[in-house]
Amino acid sequence: MKKLNRILIVLLTFILWLGGLSPALADNKTVLGVTTLYSTPEQQGQGVTVYKDILQYAIATPFAPDSPIPATKEEFDKTLVPQLVKALGDGSITKAWFDFQAAKAESTGNKLFSVDAPVGEKLYSVVAGKPLQQCPLKIQDTQIDLFLDSDNAAKRAKELDAQGYFIYVSPVEELRKKVLDALYDQYSSGSNNPSCFLVNGTTKKITVDFQNIYTLLPSQLQQPAREKPLVFLPKNENEFLYVVNARESVS
Numbered sequence: 001m002k003k004l005n006r007i008l009i010v011l012l013t014f015i016l017w018l019g020g021l022s023p024a025l026a027d028n029k030t031v032l033g034v035t036t037l038y039s040t041p042e043q044q045g046q047g048v049t050v051y052k053d054i055l056q057y058a059i060a061t062p063f064a065p066d067s068p069i070p071a072t073k074e075e076f077d078k079t080l081v082p083q084l085v086k087a088l089g090d091g092s093i094t095k096a097w098f099d100f101q102a103a104k105a106e107s108t109g110n111k112l113f114s115v116d117a118p119v120g121e122k123l124y125s126v127v128a129g130k131p132l133q134q135c136p137l138k139i140q141d142t143q144i145d146l147f148l149d150s151d152n153a154a155k156r157a158k159e160l161d162a163q164g165y166f167i168y169v170s171p172v173e174e175l176r177k178k179v180l181d182a183l184y185d186q187y188s189s190g191s192n193n194p195s196c197f198l199v200n201g202t203t204k205k206i207t208v209d210f211q212n213i214y215t216l217l218p219s220q221l222q223q224p225a226r227e228k229p230l231v232f233l234p235k236n237e238n239e240f241l242y243v244v245n246a247r248e249s250v251s
Contacts, residue, residue: 029094031093031122031247031248032093032094032095032247032248033091033093033096033125033245034051034096034246034247035096035098035100035127035144035243035245036243036244036246037099037103037206037241037242038243038244039102039234039235039239041242043102043242044201047244048062048244051244051246052246057246057248058089058246058248059245060088060089060127060168060169060245061127061168061244061245062243063168063198063201064198064200065084065197067079067080069184069194073184073188080180081180084180085176085177088168088169088179089169089247090169090173091124091125091127091170091171092122092123093122093123093124094116094122095116095117095123096114096123096125100112100232102235103232103233103234103235105231105232106231106233107228108224110220113221115210116216117148121148122148122150123147123148124146124147124148124149124153125144125146125147125153126143126144126145126153126156126169127168127245128143128157128160128161128165128167129142129168130143130164130165130166131164131166132204134186134196135190135195136195136198137186137198137199137202138200138202138203138204138240139166140203140204140205141203141204141206141207142203142206142207142243143160143206144208145212146208146212146213148213150171152212154170154171157170157171157175158175161178166179166182167179183196200242201242201243201244202240203240203241203243204234204241205241206232206241207231208230209229209230210225210229211229214226
């Protein structure tokens, strides 16, 4: 019953938010990106049920292949990589929705908000994680950066890659393939343990950089976001946050 109630609450919140979209946004050109944080993996699993099974959104994080992992890298590259690269997504959206209510904000208390791209334009997001441990993968810091220009997003993705981050979502297709190669290496060196390939969305903190688009944020967030990236932490020091990053078009 508690699980069902949680699913219904999340679904109702999201439906109410969708109901507030203007007619200009609620068309088949609107691409929604959603990032939600949870306090436990069980709650995260319920969130995946809402976004993937009920709303039928594409899930970039947590991430695992639907098909069995091939025994050889050659077969993996041929059969799974093309569809997985596409599933991770290029980061292009027209509206982003953030639900960080499960987290503790380091510098600002606003934890439920959305961002619209200017009319006729897109937002370009980069989602990346710096590994803390492998098998299962846990992340030290999850980075989300938003831009109005795909070239700037690509540049940021390459910077984070050079810093050792796994690039899940970005306009740079080769970086999305690179993370798959790294996960396959973990899997093959870990006695073919599927948990070595899974990106399960477990993170110690999440850092969201709105400095390039701060004027698009709600008024109370604009000045803090202009000064520095916003950081969100678990409410208890020794715990983790659990991320769901989803994306779909609204028709």
